[in-house]
Structure formats: C-alpha cells, structure tokens
Amino acid sequence: xxxxxxxxxxxxxxxxxxxxxxxxxxHANVFHLWALGVGAVISGHFSGWNFGLAAGGWGGMVLAAxxxxxMYWGLVFAIAEMSPALPxxxxxxxxxxxxxxxxxxxxxxxxxxxxxILAPAVIVYFIGAYMSAIFGTxxxxxxxxxxxxxxxxxxLNIWGVALSFRITLVVTLLALGCLVVFWVSALGHFDFARxxxxxxxxxxxxxxxxxxxxxxxxxxxxxxxxxxxxxxxxIEQLPLAAEESVDPRRDMPRGIIWAMxxxxxSAFMIVWLAPSILGVGAHALGQSDEPLLDxxxxxxxxxxxxxxxxxxxxxxxxxxxxxxxxxxxxxxSLSRAGYFPPFLSITHGRRKxxxxxxxxxxxxxxxxxxxxxxxxxxxxxxxxxxxxxNMAVFGAMLSYIAQAASFILxxxxxxxxxxxxxxxxxxxxxxxxxxxxxxxxxFQFADPVYRQGIGFVIVWxxxxxxxxxxxxRHRLILSPEEAFALEHARR
Numbered sequence: 465x466x467x468x469x470x471x472x473x474x475x476x477x478x479x480x481x482x483x484x485x486x487x488x489x490x491h492a493n494v495f496h497l498w499a500l501g502v503g504a505v506i507s508g509h510f511s512g513w514n515f516g517l518a519a520g521g522w523g524g525m526v527l528a529a530x531x532x533x534x535m536y537w538g539l540v541f542a543i544a545e546m547s548p549a550l551p552x553x554x555x556x557x558x559x560x561x562x563x564x565x566x567x568x569x570x571x572x573x574x575x576x577x578x579x580x581i582l583a584p585a586v587i588v589y590f591i592g593a594y595m596s597a598i599f600g601t602x603x604x605x606x607x608x609x610x611x612x613x614x615x616x617x618x619x620l621n622i623w624g625v626a627l628s629f630r631i632t633l634v635v636t637l638l639a640l641g642c643l644v645v646f647w648v649s650a651l652g653h654f655d656f657a658r659x660x661x662x663x664x665x666x667x668x669x670x671x672x673x674x675x676x677x678x679x680x681x682x683x684x685x686x687x688x689x690x691x692x693x694x695x696x697x698x699i700e701q702l703p704l705a706a707e708e709s710v711d712p713r714r715d716m717p718r719g720i721i722w723a724m725x726x727x728x729x730s731a732f733m734i735v736w737l738a739p740s741i742l743g744v745g746a747h748a749l750g751q752s753d754e755p756l757l758d759x760x761x762x763x764x765x766x767x768x769x770x771x772x773x774x775x776x777x778x779x780x781x782x783x784x785x786x787x788x789x790x791x792x793x794x795x796x797s798l799s800r801a802g803y804f805p806p807f808l809s810i811t812h813g814r815r816k817x818x819x820x821x822x823x824x825x826x827x828x829x830x831x832x833x834x835x836x837x838x839x840x841x842x843x844x845x846x847x848x849x850x851x852x853x854n855m856a857v858f859g860a861m862l863s864y865i866a867q868a869a870s871f872i873l874x875x876x877x878x879x880x881x882x883x884x885x886x887x888x889x890x891x892x893x894x895x896x897x898x899x900x901x902x903x904x905x906x907f908q909f910a911d912p913v914y915r916q917g918i919g920f921v922i923v924w925x926x927x928x929x930x931x932x933x934x935x936x937r938h939r940l941i942l943s944p945e946e947a948f949a950l951e952h953a954r955r
Contacts, residue, residue: 472937473566473937473938473940474937474938474939474940475802475940475941475942475946476802476939476940476941478941478942482806482941483800485810485811485813486796486800486809486810486811486818487811487816488553488625488707488708488811488816488818489625489626489708489816490707490708490709490710491625491626491629491708491710492625492629492705492708492709492710492715493709493710493711493715494714494715494718494719495633496629496632496633496705496709496719497702497705497709497715497716497718497719497720497723498718498719498722498723498726499629499632499633499636499637499786500629500632500701500702500705500719500723500786500789501699501701501702501719501720501723501724501727502636502640502699502723502726502727502782503632503635503636503639503782503783503785503786504698504699504701504782504783504786504787504790505695505696505697505698505699505723505727505783506636506639506640506643506727506730506779506782506783507587507590507779507780507782507783507784508694508695508696508697508783509643509695509727509730509731509734509779510590510639510643510755510756510776510779510780511590511593511594511753511754511755511756511780511849512586512590512691512694512849512853513525513529513691513692513694513695513731513734513735514691514738514739514749514750514752514755515691515750515849515850515853516528516529516688516689516690516691516692516750517663517688517739517746517747517749517750518750518751519680519684519687519688519691519750520678520679520680520684520685520686520687520688521661521663521675521676521677521678521679521680521684521746522660522661522663522677522739522746523661523676523677523678523679523684523685524678524679524680524682524684524685524687524688525685525688525691525692525735525746526735527678527682527685527688528685528686528688528689528691528692529692529695529731529735531685531689531692531900531903532689532692532693532695532696532900532904533695533696533728533731534896534900535864535896535897535900535901535904536696536699536724536897537724537889537893538868538889538893538894538895538896538897538900539700539864539867539868539894539897540699540700540720540721540724541721541887541888541889541893542867542868542871542887542889542893542894542897543700543702543703543720543867544716544717544720544721544885544887545717545871545883545885545886545887546559546703546867546870546871546874547702547703547706547712547716547717547720548712548713548714548716548717548883548884548885549874549881549882549883549884550562550881550945550948551703551706551707551709551712551713551716552706552707552797552944552945552948553704553705553706553707553708553793553796553797553800553944553945554569554573554704554797554798554801554943554944554945555576555700555701555703555704555706555793555794555797556572556573556575556576556700556703556863556866556867556870557569557570557572557573557576557794557797557798557801557803557945558703558797558945558948558949559572559867559870559871559874560572560573560866560867560869560870561945561946561949562870562874562878562945562948562949562952562953563869563870563871563873563874563877563878564866564869564870564873565949565953566937566940568866568870569803569945569949570798570803570932570936570937571862571866571929572862572863572866572867572870573794573797573798573803574798574925574928574929575859575860575862575863575866576794576859576863577791577794577795577798577825577859578855578856578858578859578862578921578924578925579697579698579856579857579859579860579863580698580701580787580790580791580794580795580825581791581825581828581829581832582829582832582852582855582856582859583697583698583783583787583856584614584784584787584788584791584825584826584829585829585830585832585833585852585856586849586852586853586856587780587783587784587787588609588610588613588614588780588784588829588833589606589610589833589848589849589852590753590754590780590849591609591610591613591777591780591781591784592606592607592609592610592613593606593753593754593849594753594754594757594773594776594777594780595609595777596609597753597754597757597773598757598773598774598777603842604842606837607833607834607837610830610833611830613784614826614829614830617781617784617785617788618788618822618823618826620785621785621788621789621792621817621822622812622815622817622819622822622823623815623817624815624816624817625708625815625816625817628785628789628817631785632782632785632786632789635778635781635782635785636782636786638775638778638782639778639779639781639782640726640730642772642775642776642778642779643730643733643734643779645772646734646737646738646756646759646760646776647733647734647737649760649763649764650737650738650740650741650759650763651737653741653742653762653763654737654740654741654742655673655740655742656736656740657673657674658672658673658674658742659673659739659740659741659742659743659744659745659746660673660736660739660740660745660746661673661674661675661676661677661746662675662745662746662747663675663679663746663747663750664676664679665679665680667679667680669745669747669748670747673745686903686907687907687910687911689900689903689904689907690853690854690857690904690907690908691853693857693860693861693904694853694857695727695731695734695735696724696727696731697856697857697860698783698786698787698790698860699720699723699724699727700720700863700864700867701786701787701789701790702716702719702720702723703716704789704790704793704794704797705789705793707944713884714884716885717884717885737759738755738756738759741759741762741763742762743762744758744759744762753849754773756773756776756779757773757776760772760773760776788822788825788826791821791822791825791826791829792817792818792819792821792822792825793818793821794821795808795809795818795821795822795824795825796808796809796811796818796821797809797943797945799821800941800943801940801941801943801945801946802936802939802940802941802943803932803936803940804928804936806939806941807820808820808821808824809821832852832855832920833848833852836848836851836852836917851916851917852917854908854911854917854918855917855918855920855921857904857908858905858908858917858918858921859921861901861902861904861905861908862905864897864898864901865897865898865901865902868894868895868897868898868901869894869898871887871891871894872891872894872895875890875891878952878955880955881952
C-alpha cells in the first residue's frame with residue numbers, strides 16, 4: 465500500500481442528521497453586524513491600549529496607532545470582499561481553506577482560535593480589575609470576578625442568538641455613550657503638554673511635563689505596536705456571523721466598514737484625551753489596569769467616579785459578550801469540518817447556539833488565566849494583563865497575515881468567484897497589512913517578559929498541530945466551507 469503524504473487528507477461520510485444537530489438561525493441585520501464589530505473592539509478603548517504609553521510614550525503610541533490603523537484598513541477591505549463571496553461561519557478559516565488548502569485553512573483557523581479564546585480572557589481580566597477598584601475587593605479575589613464573568617456571558621450567549629444580538633446592540637451603544645461622556649468631560653480638564661508629554665528619555669516622570677514627543681525614539685513607536693492593536697483587535701470577527709446574517713452579501717461589507725470608521729474616531733479621541741487629563745498623565749496611565757476609571761476619578765472625584773466606572777464596565781462587557789459569540793462560532797466551524805473534535809460543534813436542540821464550543825473555549829481561556837496567575841504570582845497584575853494581550857495579538861497577527869495572503873491568492877487563482885463587494889485597495893492594501901503585521905510580530909519577540917507568553921502560544925500550536933496530523937486530517941467532514949473549497953479547487 466502506498467504511503468500517504470503528510471499533506472493528504474481524507475473525508476468521513478456524515479448523513480443529514482449530523483448537520484441537523486449543528487444548525488444555526490439567521491437573525492442579524494446590518495445594525496447588528498455593526499454592533500458586533502464595534503462591540504468586539506470597544507473594550508480596547510477602555511483598557512489595554514494604555515500599556516503602549518509605557519512602551520513608547522505618547523508620541524510613540526500615536527505613531528503605532530496610525531500604523532496599526534493602516535494595517536486594519538487593508539485587512540477590513542480584504543475581508544469586506546471575501547466575506548460576501550464566501551459567506552460561511554468559518555470566516556478566516558474558510559478564506560484560507562479555499563485559497564491555500566486544508567493545512568492553510570487549519571493553521572489560519574487555529575491562529576484565529578488562539579485570539580478568540582485569549583481575547584475574552586484579557587477583557588475579563590480588566591473587568592476584574594475595574595470591579596475590584598469599584599468595590600474594594602482584595603487582589604486575591606480576582607479569579608472570582610473572572611469566573612462570574614464567564615458564567616454570566618457564556619450563559620447569555622447560549623440562551624439564543626436573537627437575545628445575543630440584542631444585548632450586543634444595547635451594550636455597544638451604551639459603551640459608546642460612556643466614551644462620549646468621557647471625551648466631553650475631558651475637554652474641560654486637560655493640559656496636553658503638561659500631562660500627555662510627562663515621560664522623559666530615561667522613562668522618568670517629568671513633574672512639569674513638556675517632554676519629548678518620542679521619549680524612547682522611533683523604537684518606542686514600534687514597541688507600542690502590539691498594544692495599539694488593542695484599539696482595533698477583533699473587528700475581523702464579523703464574517704463569523706455569516707450563517708446567522710439575514711443578507712451577508714449585502715450587509716457584511718457595510719457592517720464592517722462602518723464599524724471600522726466608528727472605531728477610528730473613538731481611538732483618536734481616547735488616545736488624545738485620556739493621557740492629557742489634569743492629574744493623570746501618560747506616565748501613570750501606562751501602568752494602569754483601569755485607565756478610564758483613573759481619568760474619571762481625576763475629573764469627578766473618588767465617589768462619583770466609582771458610580772460612573774460601573775457604566776464604564778459596559779465597554780468591557782460589550783467586547784467580552786461579542787467575542788465569546790465569535791469564539792463559539794470559530795470553534796464550531798472548525799469542529800463541524802473535523803479539524804477539531806466534532807462533538808464541539810453540536811448546537812443546542814432548541815436555541816441553535818454552539819453551546820459546547822462556547823463552554824470549551826471559556827474553560828480553556830480561564831485555565832490560561834489561572835495558569836499565568838500561578839506562574840507570575842498574585843501581585844503581577846499588569847504583567848499578567850500585558851502577557852495575555854501579547855498572546856492574543858500574536859495569534860491575531862498570524863491570522864491577519866494568512867487572511868491577507870488568502871485575499872491575494874483568491875484574486876489570482878479564483879477570479880471567477882462572484883464578488884458583491886470589491887476591495888478598493890486591492891492587492892497593495894493586503895501587502896501593506898502583511899508587512900505591518902510582520903513588523904508587529906517582530907517587536908513582540910523583543911520584550912523578554914511578554915516573550916514568555918508567545919512561547920506558551922507556540923506550545924498550544926504544537927499540541928493542536930500534532931492532533932491534526934495524527935487524527936483530524938484523516939476524518940475531515942464536508943461542511944459548507946469544505947464543499948465550497950473542493951468545488952472551486954476542481955474549477
């Protein structure tokens with residue numbers, strides 16, 4: 465018998481009952497998709513981005529944010545073309561499967577899964593930090609907030625897709641409203657030169673401010689890239705709702721483009737105003753786990769700020785809720801096709817939500833958080849948060865490179881596929897996305913502390929690649945993504 469090559473795959477037969485147990489319901493319109501995109505990202509405007517101030521100073525963070533924004537526009541326009549042309553739940557995995565074959569689809573889906581499992585962990589970490597600051601709970605109680613967060617929002621996502629989208633729309637609007645209130649409040653309480661520029665060349669805090677635009681030089685801007693990603697991370701999740709969208713061919717491009725415009729405005733306002741608030745400053749904000757709360761305290765005082773911070777938590781809740789939605793769909797699509805164990809793709813009999821995938825993803829994310837807490841110790845709060853961010857960003861950058869490459873290959877090898885929306889940036893925009901993502905990856909490896917987190921992700925990759933090599937590739941299933949890819953491979 466001839467020996468099979470490592471790249472060979474085999475398909476197992478499944479009857480209609482297999483897919484009946486994995487059904488989804490169409491519900492989302494363009495406003496739901498817009499909210500899904502904005503809501504997934506908005507927590508990054510409440511916490512996480514500010515660590516870039518410590519890495520590059522205010523000027524470095526601004527330059528990093530501009531570069532990352534350019535990268536995301538290249539990605540968003542590529543996705544806006546691919547998602548209505550390949551309207552499947554698999555999204556990034558689906559694009560790469562058609563463009564690069566089973567291994568390309570698997571590795572891209574794996575990178576996306578890393579991001580969607582770890583991004584909620586980052587967000588619930590910051591939710592715990594905010595709630596601890598508001599209610600005065602001890603640092604040792606942080607895991608309690610994490611567990612409560614997962615229980616509540618995984619439960620809401622399991623309850624039903626209609627409820628999930630309604631909650632997403634409401635909390636996203638409330639989170640944006642909270643940010644608008646913060647911006648308006650900050651406009652009367654800021655001194656840019658005195659506070660935003662309060663970091664010296666050696667990293668010391670300048671009492672009178674007026675420090676250099678780039679206290680760490682241009683290298684500081686590159687070091688801030690992984691944290692600037694947090695201003696836009698997860699907007700690419702919209703195509704995961706393709707099989708739950710009423711009209712993905714029309715609404716998917718509109719939803720993701722308008723979401724990106726909204727986030728671009730919000731990112732500019734928060735990076736400009738938050739470090740400039742009287743009594744805060746870029747130096748202090750670069751070390752904070754709850755930067756928005758710090759700004760509210762400086763403006764309104766301790767008592768009122770804590771009440772407002774409860775509203776501010778809505779921004780974190782919006783992203784936590786929506787990325788759990790994405791996490792479930794990503795794991796569901798890969799397991800429905802046999803890349804992950806198929807039992808993970810079973811949906812609820814009445815509510816038609818991928819509850820097994822969401823529970824499994826939440827359990828894995830929580831396990832990583834608890835493992836890092838044990839590894840670094842209870843007092844290493846900002847290190848745990850920063851490490852989780854870098855782990856999520858590492859997976860995201862790999863998936864962005866793969867998605868941009870998929871766009872280029874689909875344009876070249878499958879020009880006959882109907883494209884309801886055409887990317888105005890074309891192949892050039894996708895190439896720019898690949899270059900900036902590669903640079904961001906390089907600077908992630910430059911930080912010796914956060915490099916450990918990337919090492920953990922590499923171990924994660926190795927374990928899943930071993931599973932796919934030994935088992936998964938011999939038992940693939942003709943899901944919609946696989947059937948589409950095989951049909952167009954023959955053409």
